[in-house]
Amino acid sequence: MLFNSFVFLLVFLPAALALHALVERRRPGWRLPLLVLLSFVFYGWWDVRFVPLLLGSILANWLVARAFVRAPVRWLIPAAIAANLAVLALFKYLDFFADLASLVPGVEAPRLGWVLPLGISFFTFHHIMYLTDLRAGRAPAFGLTKYALYIAFFPQVLAGPLVRWSEIMHQFDERPYARPDAAERIGRGLMLLVVGLSKKVFFGDPLAGYVNPVFQAAAAGKAVTMAEAWQATLGFTFQIYFDFSGYTDMALGIALLFGLVLPQNFDVPYRSASLREFWRRWHMTLSRFLRDYLYIPLGGNRRGLAIQVGALFATMTLGGLWHGAGLTFVAWGALHGAGLGAGILFRRASLRMPGVVGWTLTFLFVALTWVLFRATSFEAALIVFKGLFGLGPAGTGFKWRTIAVAAAVATVGPSAWAAVHRLPPSRLIAAAFALLFVVVLLKIGDDGNYDFIYFQF
Template sequence: MLFNSFIFLFGFLPVALLSHWLVERFRPDWRLPLLAFLSFIFYGYWDWRFIPLLALSILVNWIVAQSFIRTGRSILIPLAIGANLAVLAVFKYFNFFADLANLIPGLHAPHYDIALPLGISFFTFHHIMYLTDLKAGKAPRYDLVRYSLYIGFFPQVLAGPLVRWSEIMHQFEERPYLRPDAAERVARGLMLLVCGLAKKVFIGDQLAEYVNPVFQAAEAGKAIAMGEAWQATLGFTFQIYFDFSGYTDMALGLALLFGIVLPQNFDAPYRSVSLQDFWRRWHMTLSRFLRDYLYIAMGGNRKGLAMQVAALFATMTLGGLWHGAGLTFVAWGAAHGAVLGAGVLWRKAGRSMPSWLGWGLTFAFVMLTWVLFRATSFEAAIRVYEGLLGLGPQGFAFKWRAIALAAAVAVIGPTAWTFVHKMPPQRWIAVAFAVLLVMVLFKVGDDANYEFIYFQF
């Protein structure tokens, strides 16, 4: 179920909160099993047939962890990580690799219509983080209930944020409603939930109406006029931010309602003055995963400049492939890896750049590469690029109002996390958020809800 759906807001969430409060009040030892059960119910709502996959994934990885702790056989961890990646490859990349194989003359690899389980990339990465740290002697043993909740906690199971075990496991032991700041946490959680809903419904979904028709026309082989191309490119630049950061705000807010603090995932990325700065601010938990578990594992900056640049390029290219089983995603990641590598060389040479110029170049690069991310083929991306250069049909009709609002909020305004945590406890603020929630609910009821973009990854 979507966070921005009536079934979640008026069905699952109230029942979950009430049952969690009752258990926390009268049977606190049931709290974690209840949260795990609720998380499986939430996950299974999409398709109950994927519940066994999630349950088996948790059980097998937990058994491997227990076996490693008991026997000390280090081979168990890389075997388990390889198995996790193999399962991910089968569900997400089988047809992609089949297409690549079919480029070789004489090969005819079959295609299979395999449904992609929601959240499989995210819970696979959670397994990898824990198992890697366990092998390194950093992570302790956890029982099956706690490990299940770490992997499947419903606010973050579908699209993150990617949470390290060290950030969340100790919170499971707390009595969240007995904390002196419990009421404040609940209030700020509700405010974050409303902010995320508003960002998704009032900005992200409105921009989708600017973006989708243009990219669909490009995919259908139609030439794109200059105004349409700029509308779609700028629109998607802000759509993906408000869609994904809105989801993250909701996830962080929901977790707070249940006594859990999740890490932030966005920090005003469109104010970045370099591409390195952008990746410190955009999808921050994925960036640190790629850094700590891939880039550093490849050698990072410890084995010379050439290896550092190569590791950056390989990390970002694989990061692009993680986002989707398509060569456009690979090209998007490779482009970011190449420019990040160029940034390393620039800094090593002692060069500098005015911040305003760095911001302009960074924003332009990120915006233009989003075309590769959004387009379903290189042909469609090229048609959009041709439109941006004025090589398509004449005409500069440009829908700008929603884009202007989105740009102002994204570039000038504070993040939702900062905004909510600076709000003083005033009655008028509570009333204002209540009115905003009512407006969001009317909008949700009026329009068809768009799924979150990152659910497909």
């Protein structure tokens, strides 16, 4: 049940909102259990076989938290975190490790080919955030219903944003439709939903048509022209932004409809003049997770320059591995770690860089490293890189119009969250968004829909 599908937009979401409004008005105590039930229905729609995994994960971690509160044994939480990571590795990285083992002469490790449960990376990180804060004395204990909703809330269970318990748990106790700004929240939630849909349908999916054929050709070992390589590289640079930020806008908008505010995840990242700024604007909740739960525990900036650079490199390399079970993802993360480390050395040397130069270098670095993120292998990435740097056929026919419009929207305008919250209440604006929603629905009916990119992570 994709956010950009008729069954979600015209059946599940209206029915869920109607039930939620009825329960919130007549039986407020049933509101949270209803949201948990709706979340499991949404998750099970994809593949009901994975519902026991999500349910068991929630129950096991909640029981661990409850046991720790009763008897705070220091090893209990680390053991639980290790168990969560082991389950993630079992489903996501078993074949990856088998492939690595097979590189050793004489070793042939079997590949099991297990299906990756949707959202497992995201709900695993939610468990880790809560358990870590509980062990540090920053988080209290919660009842099973609240904890289940924190982990499984359907707008964010599949692809984030990564929500800290402190950002949402207190909202569960509110009466969202009794707030004086309830109508405004609903209106802005609907606008965010439409904006996110528009990003996906009018930019993300069309750009996929520019990108996929080129990377498929590279994966098949075919030469890629310079025009095709730049078209695919720039196309994917903006495709992944509109696809993932569009999903996030929809998630934030849907959550607002149910009275919950989720954290923002994107803040016009392609305007960044440094790689550090880029990661403060791109997938912001993941960046905060990596900083607080990996980089700082590894030493952060408190133990000298060498430890800081090493911790940063290790953090980003592991962040790359989290994105996908492949060496290309590891290389992508390592390059970003090296780039961030170089930025530290640059600033330590008190060097200055003009803003335009910083923006250009940052954008080129991010766009070129996206090739590794998108390519299915190093061999395919090398073919694209050869095309980019003129080592392949020159070629013609660069498809630039959608890319140019996407670039302007992604770099010039404000974030969707900021734009929606700046708009004043207006019937004309409401009518415009209603018309846009109808146009989006007509476009969705074109058979050109793609899954959201981050669902595979």
